Amino acid sequence: MKRLNRFALIIGIPVLLLIASCGTDDPGVNIFTTEDDIQLGLQMQQQILGDPANYPILDSIQYAEAYRNIERIRDTILATHEVDYDKLFEWDVHIIQNDSVLNAFCTPGGYIYFYSGLIKFLDNEAQFAGVLGHEMAHAAKRHSTDQMTKAYGFEFLLSIVLGQNPNALVQLAADLAAGVSELAFSREDEYEADEYSVKYLYLTSYDPRGVAGFFQKLGESPQLPEFLSTHPNPQNRIEKIDEVWQSLGGKSGQTYEARYQQFKNSLP
Helix, strand or coil: CHHHHHHHHHHCCCHHHHHCCCCCCCCCCCCCCHHHHHHHHHHHHHHHHCCCCCCCECCCCCCHHHHHHHHHHHHHHHCCCCCCCCCCCCCEEEEECCCCCCCEEEECCCEEEEEHHHHHHCCCHHHHHHHHHHHHHHHHCCHHHHHHHHHHCHHHHHHHHCCCCHHHHHHHHHHHHHCCHHHCCCHHHHHHHHHHHHHHHHCCCECCCHHHHHHHHHHCCCCCCHHHHHCCCHHHHHHHHHHHHHHHCCCCCECCHHHHHHHHHCCC
């Protein structure tokens, strides 16, 4: 009942407030709470885990070594205490078995999904940690619910949070996993996620420019993944990542290539 009363008050917010959040590159106003982020992310996780035909999640018991690696890297980033909501969000990580997809995504509340194709595409653990830090930053800075509100509208998301629209939940999960253009983060969101990936890794033993290594490797590929077509130019992002790194002092770090190869070998 408290949730319904609270949302009834939110719906009464002047229309101008909602209009202010509709610009593609505007940071906008996120009128969802962190608890709503967690609830929405949990519902999306239940949808994803309950649909193995579209999301073949690797079993965490059968592939325990792979999950030990990915959770160790996640915990290294969380141990910096630089990630907003590090104690509140779940930061639950899953691996989707599809070697043809170079993608990762994070739903509201810190529920993270990596396609096996992306894990195998990367060369070292610093690159992986850089991408993971980028996804965690999207959740920590609450970019997802802000962008989802712009793309679908407040009432659409509210119906999912309140459990009133299961079909919408199916659509939302599919759109997010596919990286459809309507859910593309703004340029500012992408640059901010890159920035905080560098800041997270700077406090670890990793090379802080790990996410730049990912973009450099993409530049060597004959064709960029489809989801990157809506993102800022990779070369521009590498330059901005280097600027952030230099502003922090330009400290180098480790890449852990051999250890990462063991991680990749633990996948089917």
